[in-house]
Amino acid sequence: MIDIPATAPDTTGSAPAGSTADTAVLPAVTSAPAPARLEARAVSAWFGTHKVLERVSLDMPAGRVSALIGPSGCGKSTFLRTLNRMHELIPSAAMSGEVLFEGEDVYGAGRRLTDARRRIGMVFQKPNPFPAMSIYDNVLAGLRLTGTKASRREKDELVEECLTRAGLWKEVRDRLRQPGGALSGGQQQRLCIGRALAVRPRVLLMDEPCSALDPTSTRRIEETIQELSGQVTIVIVTHNMQQAARVSQQCAFFLAEQGTPGGIVEHGATEQIFGSPADSRTADYVAGRFG
Numbered sequence: 661m662i663d664i665p666a667t668a669p670d671t672t673g674s675a676p677a678g679s680t681a682d683t684a685v686l687p688a689v690t691s692a693p694a695p696a697r698l699e700a701r702a703v704s705a706w707f708g709t710h711k712v713l714e715r716v717s718l719d720m721p722a723g724r725v726s727a728l729i730g731p732s733g734c735g736k737s738t739f740l741r742t743l744n745r746m747h748e749l750i751p752s753a754a755m756s757g758e759v760l761f762e763g764e765d766v767y768g769a770g771r772r773l774t775d776a777r778r779r780i781g782m783v784f785q786k787p788n789p790f791p792a793m794s795i796y797d798n799v800l801a802g803l804r805l806t807g808t809k810a811s812r813r814e815k816d817e818l819v820e821e822c823l824t825r826a827g828l829w830k831e832v833r834d835r836l837r838q839p840g841g842a843l844s845g846g847q848q849q850r851l852c853i854g855r856a857l858a859v860r861p862r863v864l865l866m867d868e869p870c871s872a873l874d875p876t877s878t879r880r881i882e883e884t885i886q887e888l889s890g891q892v893t894i895v896i897v898t899h900n901m902q903q904a905a906r907v908s909q910q911c912a913f914f915l916a917e918q919g920t921p922g923g924i925v926e927h928g929a930t931e932q933i934f935g936s937p938a939d940s941r942t943a944d945y946v947a948g949r950f951g
Protein backbone atom coordinates (compact mmCIF):
# COMPACT_ATOMS: atom_id res chain seq x y z
CA MET A 661 0.00 0.00 0.00
CA ILE A 662 1.48 3.35 -1.00
CA ASP A 663 0.62 6.37 1.11
CA ILE A 664 -0.56 9.51 -0.62
CA PRO A 665 0.10 12.61 1.53
CA ALA A 666 -3.17 14.00 2.88
CA THR A 667 -1.94 17.54 2.35
CA ALA A 668 -1.46 17.11 -1.37
CA PRO A 669 -4.15 14.81 -2.62
CA ASP A 670 -4.15 13.81 -6.23
CA THR A 671 -7.88 14.11 -6.23
CA THR A 672 -8.74 12.46 -9.43
CA GLY A 673 -5.46 11.36 -10.77
CA SER A 674 -5.57 14.67 -12.60
CA ALA A 675 -2.95 16.86 -14.19
CA PRO A 676 -0.61 18.77 -11.89
CA ALA A 677 -1.50 22.26 -10.70
CA GLY A 678 -0.85 24.86 -13.32
CA SER A 679 -1.38 22.51 -16.22
CA THR A 680 -3.29 24.04 -19.06
CA ALA A 681 -4.03 20.73 -20.70
CA ASP A 682 -7.57 20.35 -22.00
CA THR A 683 -8.61 23.93 -21.33
CA ALA A 684 -11.02 23.60 -24.23
CA VAL A 685 -12.93 20.81 -22.51
CA LEU A 686 -15.82 22.02 -20.41
CA PRO A 687 -17.02 19.07 -18.35
CA ALA A 688 -19.66 21.22 -16.69
CA VAL A 689 -21.59 21.68 -19.89
CA THR A 690 -21.15 18.18 -21.22
CA SER A 691 -23.01 15.19 -19.94
CA ALA A 692 -21.20 12.31 -18.25
CA PRO A 693 -19.41 10.22 -20.89
CA ALA A 694 -20.11 6.55 -21.39
CA PRO A 695 -18.17 4.13 -19.20
CA ALA A 696 -15.05 2.72 -20.85
CA ARG A 697 -13.70 -0.79 -21.17
CA LEU A 698 -10.31 -1.30 -19.59
CA GLU A 699 -8.09 -4.24 -20.42
CA ALA A 700 -4.75 -5.14 -18.84
CA ARG A 701 -2.49 -7.34 -20.95
CA ALA A 702 0.53 -9.08 -19.44
CA VAL A 703 1.18 -6.33 -16.91
CA SER A 704 4.33 -6.86 -14.85
CA ALA A 705 5.56 -4.37 -12.25
CA TRP A 706 8.73 -3.75 -10.28
CA PHE A 707 9.94 -1.62 -7.39
CA GLY A 708 13.67 -1.40 -8.15
CA THR A 709 14.70 -4.98 -8.80
CA HIS A 710 11.79 -6.41 -6.80
CA LYS A 711 9.24 -7.80 -9.22
CA VAL A 712 5.81 -7.61 -7.61
CA LEU A 713 3.47 -8.48 -10.51
CA GLU A 714 3.93 -11.17 -13.16
CA ARG A 715 2.10 -10.79 -16.48
CA VAL A 716 -1.34 -9.94 -15.14
CA SER A 717 -4.12 -9.85 -17.72
CA LEU A 718 -7.65 -8.79 -16.89
CA ASP A 719 -10.62 -7.50 -18.82
CA MET A 720 -12.63 -4.89 -16.93
CA PRO A 721 -15.88 -4.50 -18.86
CA ALA A 722 -17.48 -1.09 -19.41
CA GLY A 723 -19.98 -0.06 -16.76
CA ARG A 724 -19.28 -3.06 -14.55
CA VAL A 725 -17.75 -3.28 -11.07
CA SER A 726 -14.62 -5.46 -10.97
CA ALA A 727 -13.30 -6.39 -7.51
CA LEU A 728 -9.63 -7.24 -6.89
CA ILE A 729 -9.26 -9.52 -3.87
CA GLY A 730 -6.36 -11.38 -2.28
CA PRO A 731 -4.04 -11.40 0.73
CA SER A 732 -1.97 -8.41 1.77
CA GLY A 733 1.09 -7.72 -0.37
CA CYS A 734 0.04 -9.68 -3.46
CA GLY A 735 0.08 -6.58 -5.67
CA LYS A 736 -3.56 -5.51 -5.92
CA SER A 737 -2.85 -1.82 -5.23
CA THR A 738 0.17 -1.86 -7.50
CA PHE A 739 -1.92 -3.37 -10.29
CA LEU A 740 -4.61 -0.72 -9.72
CA ARG A 741 -1.98 2.01 -9.97
CA THR A 742 -0.63 0.71 -13.26
CA LEU A 743 -4.11 1.22 -14.74
CA ASN A 744 -4.01 5.03 -14.55
CA ARG A 745 -0.23 5.43 -14.64
CA MET A 746 0.13 6.32 -10.98
CA HIS A 747 2.67 3.53 -10.52
CA GLU A 748 5.24 5.44 -12.52
CA LEU A 749 5.19 8.33 -10.04
CA ILE A 750 7.34 6.24 -7.69
CA PRO A 751 10.98 6.84 -8.62
CA SER A 752 12.07 3.19 -8.45
CA ALA A 753 8.94 1.83 -10.13
CA ALA A 754 8.78 0.19 -13.55
CA MET A 755 6.19 -1.77 -15.48
CA SER A 756 5.75 -3.68 -18.71
CA GLY A 757 2.69 -4.78 -20.61
CA GLU A 758 -0.30 -2.89 -21.95
CA VAL A 759 -3.32 -1.18 -20.44
CA LEU A 760 -5.97 -0.71 -23.10
CA PHE A 761 -8.55 2.02 -22.59
CA GLU A 762 -11.25 1.40 -25.18
CA GLY A 763 -8.62 -0.55 -27.12
CA GLU A 764 -5.86 2.08 -26.97
CA ASP A 765 -2.78 1.57 -24.82
CA VAL A 766 -2.55 4.31 -22.17
CA TYR A 767 1.21 3.75 -22.28
CA GLY A 768 1.37 3.99 -26.09
CA ALA A 769 3.69 6.42 -27.86
CA GLY A 770 2.25 9.92 -27.73
CA ARG A 771 -0.21 9.03 -24.98
CA ARG A 772 -0.19 11.61 -22.22
CA LEU A 773 -0.07 10.79 -18.56
CA THR A 774 -2.57 13.55 -17.85
CA ASP A 775 -5.13 12.00 -20.21
CA ALA A 776 -4.91 8.68 -18.40
CA ARG A 777 -5.35 10.36 -15.03
CA ARG A 778 -8.34 12.41 -16.14
CA ARG A 779 -10.14 9.54 -17.83
CA ILE A 780 -9.32 7.07 -15.10
CA GLY A 781 -10.06 8.65 -11.71
CA MET A 782 -9.06 7.34 -8.33
CA VAL A 783 -10.43 7.22 -4.79
CA PHE A 784 -8.03 6.31 -2.01
CA GLN A 785 -8.19 4.30 1.19
CA LYS A 786 -8.17 7.34 3.43
CA PRO A 787 -10.63 10.12 2.54
CA ASN A 788 -8.45 13.03 1.43
CA PRO A 789 -10.54 16.15 0.77
CA PHE A 790 -8.75 19.48 1.07
CA PRO A 791 -9.79 19.99 4.70
CA ALA A 792 -9.93 23.80 4.79
CA MET A 793 -11.51 24.15 1.34
CA SER A 794 -15.29 24.39 1.10
CA ILE A 795 -17.35 21.36 0.06
CA TYR A 796 -18.26 23.26 -3.13
CA ASP A 797 -14.65 24.05 -4.00
CA ASN A 798 -13.51 20.53 -3.15
CA VAL A 799 -15.79 19.15 -5.86
CA LEU A 800 -14.36 21.61 -8.37
CA ALA A 801 -10.72 21.13 -7.35
CA GLY A 802 -10.06 18.71 -10.19
CA LEU A 803 -11.26 21.26 -12.74
CA ARG A 804 -8.79 23.78 -11.42
CA LEU A 805 -6.02 21.22 -11.56
CA THR A 806 -6.78 20.42 -15.18
CA GLY A 807 -7.09 24.12 -16.06
CA THR A 808 -10.73 23.70 -17.08
CA LYS A 809 -12.84 26.84 -17.20
CA ALA A 810 -16.57 26.97 -16.44
CA SER A 811 -19.16 29.65 -15.68
CA ARG A 812 -20.71 30.01 -12.23
CA ARG A 813 -23.94 28.38 -13.39
CA GLU A 814 -22.04 25.47 -14.93
CA LYS A 815 -20.10 25.03 -11.72
CA ASP A 816 -23.28 25.07 -9.63
CA GLU A 817 -24.81 22.43 -11.87
CA LEU A 818 -21.70 20.29 -11.83
CA VAL A 819 -21.42 20.43 -8.03
CA GLU A 820 -25.05 19.39 -7.61
CA GLU A 821 -24.78 16.63 -10.19
CA CYS A 822 -21.56 15.15 -8.84
CA LEU A 823 -22.64 15.29 -5.21
CA THR A 824 -25.95 13.70 -6.18
CA ARG A 825 -24.15 10.89 -8.03
CA ALA A 826 -21.86 10.45 -5.04
CA GLY A 827 -24.91 10.16 -2.76
CA LEU A 828 -24.04 13.25 -0.69
CA TRP A 829 -26.11 16.10 -2.12
CA LYS A 830 -29.08 15.90 0.24
CA GLU A 831 -26.80 15.92 3.28
CA VAL A 832 -24.73 18.96 2.26
CA ARG A 833 -26.90 21.07 -0.05
CA ASP A 834 -27.46 23.65 2.70
CA ARG A 835 -23.82 23.88 3.76
CA LEU A 836 -21.78 23.87 0.59
CA ARG A 837 -19.57 26.69 1.89
CA GLN A 838 -18.51 24.76 4.97
CA PRO A 839 -15.06 23.14 4.93
CA GLY A 840 -14.75 19.62 3.58
CA GLY A 841 -12.82 18.67 6.69
CA ALA A 842 -15.93 19.27 8.85
CA LEU A 843 -17.75 16.29 7.33
CA SER A 844 -17.76 12.80 8.83
CA GLY A 845 -15.28 10.26 7.44
CA GLY A 846 -17.93 8.58 5.32
CA GLN A 847 -19.19 11.91 4.01
CA GLN A 848 -15.61 12.94 3.22
CA GLN A 849 -15.14 9.77 1.20
CA ARG A 850 -18.35 10.47 -0.75
CA LEU A 851 -17.06 14.04 -1.27
CA CYS A 852 -13.88 12.52 -2.73
CA ILE A 853 -16.01 10.38 -5.04
CA GLY A 854 -17.91 13.51 -6.12
CA ARG A 855 -14.62 15.31 -6.69
CA ALA A 856 -13.34 12.42 -8.79
CA LEU A 857 -16.55 12.42 -10.87
CA ALA A 858 -16.30 16.16 -11.63
CA VAL A 859 -13.59 15.68 -14.25
CA ARG A 860 -15.81 13.16 -16.05
CA PRO A 861 -13.76 9.99 -15.69
CA ARG A 862 -14.92 6.96 -17.65
CA VAL A 863 -13.28 4.61 -15.17
CA LEU A 864 -13.04 4.97 -11.38
CA LEU A 865 -10.39 3.10 -9.42
CA MET A 866 -11.08 2.59 -5.72
CA ASP A 867 -8.32 1.38 -3.41
CA GLU A 868 -9.98 -0.03 -0.28
CA PRO A 869 -12.33 2.96 -0.12
CA CYS A 870 -14.11 1.79 3.03
CA SER A 871 -11.23 0.49 5.13
CA ALA A 872 -11.10 3.67 7.24
CA LEU A 873 -14.88 3.84 7.68
CA ASP A 874 -17.44 2.52 10.16
CA PRO A 875 -20.03 -0.07 9.04
CA THR A 876 -22.79 2.48 8.39
CA SER A 877 -20.55 4.69 6.26
CA THR A 878 -19.25 1.59 4.51
CA ARG A 879 -22.79 0.58 3.62
CA ARG A 880 -23.47 4.05 2.24
CA ILE A 881 -20.35 3.94 0.03
CA GLU A 882 -21.41 0.50 -1.20
CA GLU A 883 -24.80 1.93 -2.16
CA THR A 884 -23.02 4.74 -3.99
CA ILE A 885 -20.88 2.19 -5.88
CA GLN A 886 -24.02 0.30 -6.84
CA GLU A 887 -25.69 3.52 -8.02
CA LEU A 888 -22.62 4.46 -10.08
CA SER A 889 -22.43 1.02 -11.64
CA GLY A 890 -23.50 1.33 -15.26
CA GLN A 891 -22.50 5.01 -15.35
CA VAL A 892 -18.77 4.51 -14.87
CA THR A 893 -16.51 1.46 -14.97
CA ILE A 894 -15.34 0.68 -11.42
CA VAL A 895 -12.32 -1.32 -10.30
CA ILE A 896 -12.19 -1.76 -6.53
CA VAL A 897 -9.55 -3.30 -4.26
CA THR A 898 -11.11 -4.70 -1.12
CA HIS A 899 -10.17 -7.02 1.74
CA ASN A 900 -13.80 -7.38 2.65
CA MET A 901 -15.18 -10.50 0.97
CA GLN A 902 -18.79 -9.58 1.73
CA GLN A 903 -18.19 -6.21 0.15
CA ALA A 904 -16.73 -7.78 -3.00
CA ALA A 905 -19.75 -10.09 -3.18
CA ARG A 906 -22.21 -7.23 -2.65
CA VAL A 907 -20.84 -4.63 -5.06
CA SER A 908 -19.05 -6.42 -7.88
CA GLN A 909 -20.16 -8.33 -10.93
CA GLN A 910 -16.74 -9.83 -11.53
CA CYS A 911 -13.88 -10.69 -9.26
CA ALA A 912 -10.16 -11.39 -9.67
CA PHE A 913 -8.27 -13.30 -6.99
CA PHE A 914 -4.60 -12.23 -6.67
CA LEU A 915 -1.93 -14.23 -4.92
CA ALA A 916 1.86 -13.96 -4.44
CA GLU A 917 3.16 -17.33 -3.32
CA GLN A 918 6.39 -17.74 -1.38
CA GLY A 919 8.30 -14.71 -2.57
CA THR A 920 7.11 -14.94 -6.15
CA PRO A 921 5.51 -11.94 -7.87
CA GLY A 922 1.76 -11.53 -7.56
CA GLY A 923 -0.58 -12.77 -10.23
CA ILE A 924 -4.21 -13.64 -10.82
CA VAL A 925 -5.07 -17.18 -9.78
CA GLU A 926 -8.63 -16.99 -10.99
CA HIS A 927 -11.13 -14.46 -12.24
CA GLY A 928 -14.72 -14.62 -13.34
CA ALA A 929 -18.26 -13.73 -12.40
CA THR A 930 -18.51 -12.86 -8.71
CA GLU A 931 -21.13 -15.59 -8.07
CA GLN A 932 -18.80 -18.15 -9.60
CA ILE A 933 -15.72 -17.00 -7.64
CA PHE A 934 -17.67 -17.15 -4.37
CA GLY A 935 -20.03 -20.00 -5.19
CA SER A 936 -17.97 -22.49 -7.19
CA PRO A 937 -14.35 -21.39 -7.54
CA ALA A 938 -12.27 -23.54 -9.89
CA ASP A 939 -9.01 -23.28 -7.91
CA SER A 940 -8.66 -24.67 -4.38
CA ARG A 941 -6.61 -21.61 -3.33
CA THR A 942 -9.49 -19.33 -4.32
CA ALA A 943 -11.89 -21.55 -2.41
CA ASP A 944 -9.70 -21.40 0.69
CA TYR A 945 -9.32 -17.63 0.48
CA VAL A 946 -12.98 -16.76 -0.04
CA ALA A 947 -13.89 -19.16 2.78
CA GLY A 948 -11.51 -17.22 5.06
CA ARG A 949 -9.10 -20.14 5.55
CA PHE A 950 -6.08 -17.86 4.90
CA GLY A 951 -5.18 -14.25 4.23
Ligand SMILES: Nc1ncnc2c1ncn2[C@@H]1O[C@H](COP(=O)(O)OP(=O)(O)OP(=O)(O)O)[C@@H](O)[C@H]1O
Pocket residue numbers: 661662707712730731732733734735736737738739750
Ligand atom coordinates in the same frame (compact mmCIF):
# COMPACT_ATOMS: atom_id res chain seq x y z
N1 LIG B 1 6.38 2.21 -2.80
C1 LIG B 1 6.86 0.96 -2.73
N2 LIG B 1 8.15 0.73 -2.75
C2 LIG B 1 8.65 -0.54 -2.68
N3 LIG B 1 7.88 -1.64 -2.60
C3 LIG B 1 6.54 -1.45 -2.58
C4 LIG B 1 5.96 -0.16 -2.64
N4 LIG B 1 4.61 -0.30 -2.60
C5 LIG B 1 4.38 -1.63 -2.51
N5 LIG B 1 5.52 -2.31 -2.52
C6 LIG B 1 5.67 -3.79 -2.46
O1 LIG B 1 4.98 -4.34 -3.56
C7 LIG B 1 4.31 -5.52 -3.19
C8 LIG B 1 2.83 -5.40 -3.51
O2 LIG B 1 2.28 -4.37 -2.70
P1 LIG B 1 0.79 -3.86 -2.90
O3 LIG B 1 0.57 -2.73 -1.96
O4 LIG B 1 0.53 -3.64 -4.32
O5 LIG B 1 -0.02 -5.15 -2.43
P2 LIG B 1 -1.54 -5.27 -1.98
O6 LIG B 1 -2.02 -6.58 -2.43
O7 LIG B 1 -2.29 -4.08 -2.46
O8 LIG B 1 -1.41 -5.21 -0.41
P3 LIG B 1 -2.44 -4.63 0.67
O9 LIG B 1 -3.68 -5.44 0.49
O10 LIG B 1 -1.76 -4.86 1.96
O11 LIG B 1 -2.63 -3.17 0.33
C9 LIG B 1 4.59 -5.73 -1.70
O12 LIG B 1 5.67 -6.63 -1.59
C10 LIG B 1 4.99 -4.36 -1.22
O13 LIG B 1 5.86 -4.45 -0.13
